[in-house]
Amino acid sequence: MxxxxxxxxxxxxxxxxxxxxxxxxxxxxxxxxxxxxxxxxxxxxxxxxxxPGGSVKDRAAARMILEGERTGKLTPDKTILDATSGNTGIAYACIAAARGYRLKLCVPANISPERKHILAALGAEVIYTSALEGSDGAIRGAAKIFDQDPGRYFFPNQYGNDNNWRAxxxxxxxxxxxxxxxxxxxxxxxxxxxxxxxxxxxxxxxxxxxxxxxxxxxxxxxxxxxxxxxxxxxxxxxxxxxxxxxxxxxxxxxxxxxxxxxxxxxxxxxxxxxxxxxxxxxxxxxxxxxxxxxxxxxxxxxxxxxxxxxxxxxxxxx
Amino acid sequence: MPVTILIPTALRAHTRQQSAVTVDGRTVQEALDRLVADYPDLKPHLVAESGKIRSFINVFVNEDDIRQKGDMKAPVKNGDEISIVPSIAGGAEAVSKDKVMDLLSTCYDPEIPVNIVDLGLIYEVNISPLPDQPEKSKVHVKMSLTAPGCPEAPKMQAETEAKVSAMDGVGAAQVEIVWEPQWTPDRMSDAARLELGMA
The missing domain is CATH 3.40.50.1100 (Rossmann fold)
Structure with missing residues (x-):
């Protein structure tokens, strides 16, 4: 380890x-x-x-991850899990790689191919949710995975995390x-x-x-x-x-x-x-x-x- | 011909919350015209002032991007599914049925000098996304052979499957040999008849 x-x-x-x-x-x-x-x-x-990750989302992702570590909610055994339409996912993937965490992302299947390539290059595990449902489908997908095994995941939930706007x-x-x-x-x-x-x-x-x-x-x-x-x-x-x-x-x-x-x-x-x-x-x-x-x-x-x-x-x- | 149009969540407010609408049409154009005639509130969301589908929208017929199948003139048949997806889908590298058919037309039954497409041996080609490999598609081919119990069947199945698997954008390929309906010579193309001296 x-x-x-x-x-x-x-x-x-x-x-x-x-x-x-x-x-x-x-x-x-x-x-x-x-x-x-x-x-x-x-x-x-x-x-x-x-x-460095190519978008504004680096700011919020970094703060949510670092605050997770500081408050003890994110520990090395946890997998980071969230819903994203792409850029937050890329930011998480960079940070997870740099800090040594596993990462699982729920992403609408219709994000641009370039984003899919970037996430794959950074080694993120990606679960594609229905293109017909857009980002709300990804949000529901992530919540469902979390509810099945809450102890396994650190779920920053960028849509509901105050550290997002605080960044x-x-x-x-x-x-x-x-x-x-x-x-x-x-x-x-x-x-x-x-x-x-x-x-x-x-x-x-x-x-x-x-x-x-x-x-x-x-x-x-x-x-x-x-x-x-x-x-x-x-x-x-x-x-x-x-x-x-x-x-x-x-x-x-x-x-x-x-x-x-x-x-x-x-x-x-x-x-x-x-x-x-x-x-x-x-x-x-x-x-x-x-x-x-x-x-x-x-x-x-x-x-x-x-x-x-x-x-x-x-x-x-x- | 009745075809099903899958409605994205974002537009269901305009289809009385229906996730799928069945309409009649012979082409994508006819089906979508019917859709916006039945649900006029959809029109500004789908059609630009020029009358064309808005540029960021991708339209798929059973997972095939219509831009590879004749665009709005792409034919639809009974039971087809049309999906409407915003173009953040990109979808640039999709495998098309045409490309699969082109490749299959380089495959031969060892005993007949006509390719298996012109012989009418390909019954169905289905392309679907692979959930774990977003860039790649799964291709499922249903084909038959000219005579039931043909000893070459396993070999042809394996060879065809290997060729399709090796195509760009294909993550998984399955070639299934089916005997129903039974192949008859009238499935052959004119080119095949000519080649075999049957014209």
Whole structure:
């Protein structure tokens, strides 16, 4: 048996950094071509694909795992189990590999082939749940496996774990506050578990209650925006309070595709689908604020990059 | 012809909570047209302004992506199942029936100089996902031989199975020899008849 007496994860990203040390402190990039020309409205985005596992989910997964260890709920004999539409699974798989845990994931069968390859490469055990049922099918699948043998698993349950949003309250929010020198006026983010929106939103509202917090959801229960949830027709995550954001904007899959293509071809950034949804919504918001002749600093989060979506057909459309 | 359309959970609010709807149609297009005619609230979710199926949606007939089978013109027959799945499925590497048939048409009965597809020996090809190998499919072939009790049967079964198993994207292959219904010469293609001087 491997010695899993844990060394504390190394802090910082300098030489000798481990997986945990590379999480966070992502750059805040400018999307000049998406801001109304000649306006005083700017759009900035956290480039979360720069996390070591390639997505924003590294933040929440790391905190949920480390808190599990700290509180004694996660011990070396346990298998980590959760439901995910992909990115959290990849984050867990990296962390489980680095910390020596077994991992079991429930994933909808229709996630992108690239994600399936990544999970397989990291050695995760994956249980595919019905493509027809989407992420809710995966959530039910994981809960069922856990209930059959609760002693065997550590079940972080990202949809109901407060450490999910706290990761953003303690890190992503403060990073945005610092990098904008407190000048942020709007925070807009897509919701899946709601962790990013709740954590960053709560932190920013405490700093300045005038900051507007806006959620972005798919415009239909039937969508191709991996990781996002149409809350009205889904199991609403326990950590997500739909009444918390000042407003919710709804984005079509096609509008997100269009934003992804424009980000690639006009800005040189290869962003993922939920990033495209965030950007499309941020652009709508920017136009509206500009029509009211107000200056604004809109900040959003790009949960991942395009690398997991390169086989999708939408790249060839226009 | 009645075909079953499997409705994703996210859209069942528009089909009075039915998980499957049976409609008539000879092609995928006809079946889906019928579906949105019967349940008009589904239309904006499935069909783009151009009238085409929205680009992120994949449509499968019995696990085969229709993009490999003539797209919306893909024929459907009595008892087929159509599923509608958002394209986060990707599905780029699916094995198609056509590819399996192409491969089978390189297999021969040792005594007859016509391949087993043109001879009409292939009764059924079913492709289904492998739960433990998401990138791969399971292929099940039902074939017959020209004469019951043919001594070559086990050898042909093994050879065909090995060829199908070796295809890209195939994780498991099973070739089953069936004698019902019995093969008759009218199952042969015109090419086979010509080759055998029976035309």
């Amino acid at each position: 491997k010695d899993r007496t844990k060394r504390s994860p190394a802090r910082g990203r300098g030489p000798g950094a481990d997986f945990f040390g590379l999480i966070g402190r992502t750059p805040l990039i400018a999307l000049g071509k998406f801001s109304p020309p000649g306006s005083k409205v700017r759009i900035l985005a956290k480039a979360e694909w720069q996390n 953003h309250y303690h890190a992503t929010g403060p990073e945005i506050w610092k990098d904008t020198r407190g000048k942020i006026t709007h925070f807009i983010a897509t919701v899946g578990t709601g962790g990013t929106l709740m954590g960053v939103g709560r932190f920013l509202k405490e700093k300045n209650r005038k900051i507007r917090v806006i959620a972005v959801e798919p415009d239909s229960p039937f969508h191709g925006l991996e990781g996002m949830k149409h809350m009205a027709s889904s199991i609403v995550p326990k950590i997500y309070d739909r009444s918390f954001p000042d407003e919710t904007l709804f984005v079509s899959t096609e509008a997100a595709h269009e934003a992804v293509r424009r980000a690639a071809r006009q800005e040189g950034f290869l962003i993922g689908l939920s990033s495209g949804a965030a950007l499309a919504a941020a652009e709508t918001l920017a136009r509206r604020v500009d029509s009211e002749k107000k200056p604004a600093l809109i900040v959003t989060v790009f949960p991942d990059g395009a690398d997991k979506y390169l086989t999708e057909r939408f790249w060839k459309e226009d």
